[in-house]
Amino acid sequence: MPTTQQPLRGRKPGDRRVRIERPHADYFRWEAPGVLVAKQKAHLERRPLARAWARIKALLIGRPIATEAELEERLSKKKALAIFSSDAISSSAYATEEILGALIIGGTAALLFSLEISIAIAALLAIVAFSYRQVCLAYPTGGGSYSVSKRNFGRNASLVAASALLIDYTLTVAVSTSSAVEQIASAVPSLAPVKVGIGVLAILLLTLGNLRGIREAGNIFALPTYLFVGTALLMIALGAYRIVVLGDAAAAPALQATADVTSQAAMAILLVRAFASGAVALTGTEAIATGVPAFKPPESRNAATTLMVMAALLATLFIGITFLAVNFGVVPDEHETVVAQVASHVYGEGSIGFYLFQTFTALLLFLAANTSFAAFPRLGAILAQDGFMPRQFAFRGDRLAFTLGIVILGLVAASLVVVAGGDTHALIPLYAVGVFIDFTISQAGMVRHWLHERSSGWRYRIAINAFGGLLTAIVAVVVTTAKAPASLAVLLLIPFLVVMMLFIRREYDKQTAELALRPEQVIGPPRRRERVIIPVPGLSRAVVQAVNFGRSLADDVRAVHVTEDADAAAAFRRDWERQIPGVPLVIVESPFRAVVQPFVAYLDVMAPAEPDLITIVVLPEYVPRHWWDRLLYNQTSNRLRQALLGRPDTVVATVPYQRENEALAAQPTR
């Protein structure tokens, strides 16, 4: 309520004015009649420890951002391309190697197929990207394949898609971080013994960067992505010029024609495996469709455009690097990656351009994990909103980021890196299985979507999605088979997660049903009597305060003193009756020295539950001044509170006594 001050004089004698203080103004502002908005000061922590933690948090992740600034936190297309595409674009650094690695089994001549395979994979990428573009436009709330399958196939299929995605996002962080650390360790071998530590530190930094909010994460992580893209495109342009214009290409090995059916079948299997291996380039394509709401308005349109740019960039880089690798006669080498060999051909071995490109590649591999940090928490939030994950996943932290999702992803990924000892090969068999299951569900969902919508061009859209779904299903089977038996762990983990999410939803549904009010129900005034019972350890100001509070609640107030010492109890009763007359005291002697159980038993027997009677147990509690005081005081109160939790028709009220009122303590108690 405003308060006035002494009048101030104006220029003329009659022109006096009074300034009116508004005590609420620092903390709240009235937005509308009956609606107060809390200002930043109202959010400040009051306890010293909590204040110190808030300061550390502000230092690490930045000052809190108001919800109304959410729109400003959204991503522009440029930043979104860097954040959501780092995973997909980074695959261009190793996808060619995956193809060559699979084909080399058939001899160096088989490597000639790598360009055709990369073009086929780029075609598949175009189909998948086209499908997810439609997902962005049709499902602007995000969630990607989860939303598509929820709408078109129902709950269980959507949870399979969500589980597959959650697993793959987690593995992306672990695999890409381990891979980047291995690159560093191969450049600086002395760091090899601490590669697990470096991996965990990198994940910690990514977690902190993302806790600062998605826009700031974009600011931090955009540059390396664009530097890689720039230097890689330059490398492809220079390399293509040398091959096409200058004729600088290695002599191609002769491919021997064979009519042997066995050999042809083996070659076909080899090509399918190479296709499946190279298809890892598609991982991360789905991330944009998951995170549509993170884009600036118009969200769907911007997300769809960014997705197409990303697909075009990835296809260009992938085909370009494969084209250079084939023409420069690059073969997979244990000591040097394929992309490094291509770079050394184009920029010159040991040149500045070569080292810069290698540095940007390593940085990008680190940041590939960032896509998962953008997509995983958002998917977690959507699942939490639908009741399949704990609700905390949908809460936004100080910086409007989905804090719990980011922290959980960081923790699980770091644990995987530790368990695998920072070894990429230990994690790779688990990787990319989930994402192809997800692609397949999404494509199938879009087929159903078009069948239902029948908008213009639905027939050709169905054909594309059905063909894409068939291909991704084949890749899913091949990838799972090729990576078995480790990949089967993912197949087991998916149903486990689905069951867990269904369990969470069932619990939330049960709670909602229990707490629901019928719409026609009108709540009248209470018709219950109250009975107050106060456990008293002795006579103190805290007890007096609790008794006074209890008397303000009901006429039926009694104190219960549980003791093992009958003589001391008699003395206590004399003091009680003299100092607090009118409040009956019950002494419960406890020969076995317990306090909590005899008190609860007293409630059960002497104050049993009655239909129209509510029992209020008032606990006097001493408020500690320091954190270490908590170890010294209120232990019995805490145990009593725990013991009474869930007791029918019983309310537990705590009456805190502030030690700060020491001046008051010097005065006599009223």
Added chain:
Amino acid sequence: MPDQTTPPFKRAVLGLSGGPTDELVVRFACELARPHRAELIAMHVVEVDWRHDLAEDVSSGNVEASAILDRAEGVAERYRVSMQAELLQARDVGAALVDESTALQADAIVLGLPYRKKFGGDFAMGRTVPYVLQNAPGGVFIVREPIARSEARGGEPETAVGAGMGEADRL
């Protein structure tokens, strides 16, 4: 051409009435203040008649008066302009605005003026705006409500109008 580098003011007092021009005044002042990081002081004066002592808390009115300033702060927050707010009680609104802005060393006063006519059709300015125009030592900006908006509103505002919130400013 106006000089873009010289700020129109360094510190301005915004006279707010709780009327239809408040938001226009705050937006206008924020637009001017933002590029130069000028200070804004939102001010609302509750006119106390001679039946009451000036120091008497006209509390029921002051809660509404506080809300006027709070809403202005909300607009300024969206513009990311720093704004203080001050609530006054006075016998005469114009005098209080001029005296307080002088005390605060403000170099401008921004006032709102709803578009309205007296019975007979003459444009009405009330009493506060002319007083401030005559007596303010610094610059004075008047933001007049667009006629179309006044017509859409349907004439006389329910709350007091202009910077003059007192009876004298009512028609």
